[in-house]
Amino acid sequence: MSGETPTSTPARAATAPFATGYRLLLPAQWEQVPLRQGTEEAVRRILREAFARISPEAPPDTVGPYKRELERRFRAAVAEAQRGRALDVYLPVRPVGESNLGASIVVSEALLPRHRRKGHGGPPASPTDVAVQLLTRNAPAAVGEADLSSGEIDGSLAVRREYVAAAGPSRGAELATRRVEYIVSVPGDPARWFVAAFSTVGAGDPGDELAEALVTWFDALMETFRWRYA
Template sequence: MLNEQTEPAVELGGIADATDPPVTGYRLLLPGEWAKVPLRHGTEDAVRQILDDAFARIPADAPTDRIGPYKRELERRFRASVAGAQQSEALDLYLPVKPMGDFNIGASILVTESLLPRPSGRSHGESEPTEVAVQLLSRDGVENADLSSGEIDGALAVRREHVGAAAPDKGAELASRRVEYMVSVPGDPDRWFVAAFSTVGGGDPRDELAEALVEWFDAVMANFRWSRG
């Protein structure tokens, strides 16, 4: 069953076209197994609710001497993920907190905001999508990425896909498949909404599970919609 994750105002809006209400946020349609952790307000309440729900699913006949260590390790890893997302000054983090079918999914969606000032002397709307993509995506040194551009809910969108190497020193024990969508905020071409999806698949970022999850995320973004005032 799908739940509509409707986000309230998240400071994404600018001066909208006179014919349209201003953008105040965004909407994602995600499975019920996924949960949202807001990273600017209400973070602790969301974290506590997710952990309580996870602890409640521990089998009643589980060995009592293992429950305590399991809870502590689960909470430590979960809070570390949230803290890492907060350090990137992101808006929201989405995680699959319940098994999907018979297995747990190693994946996440991180929502951030990026400001891209126009080059000197350049007016709104003059940049080509490929030029915008270069400016947005050349900052982090990623090579051999697949780039494409188009529109999502009437706004310019740029998609990048690549495989990120494992980085044990940063808590990434496995390589991951990454797909990022950057969508220009209507009414404010300098401001961009960014949704970054990451998955380790079944242990190989190019395996069948990773491929299926990338297709799923593409479908999620195809149904992305702005919230307007």
């Protein structure tokens, strides 16, 4: 399963290959919904497949409400990602064992402010400092301290941030969520950064065993991340 980052970008760096997209190897339980084009087609296909898995022996008076609630929740998750101007959202649309995972992955991009691109406003910050600033910009309130670390993913600088976001019923977040975000420098364009944001409620507690297992899974997933080049 894969996604594309936008190809309309600032001038390319002369000495580095130019990344035009990315790849992630997701398990079959997850589906990608592109948010720039083809969104409605993907939503309808995924819902159609989900409805087809409902047992024909299920009571008709329960099937209708179940379908409506499933569609409402799925479309709400997609709409939330679209409001954040994301590129793609990945959702677990098929059960894992007997459970439906309360999790999502939202892929977006972050751009340096114009004045920072031109080198104005004092000495340039280190790439790691820039990544941390972009990660924490407009971030929801965290419960306790965030865990920050840096390294490389597919040859690019990457900064990882993990924290627990407080519940916020006013924004549709009834439960606190465990979040892990990776921000990765885009090859060939130092002004652009790839962002993958994972969120889960675990089994109802962001610190429970399921949440821990899903965070470990997401870290392993990011090890499969690869750039696509023109």
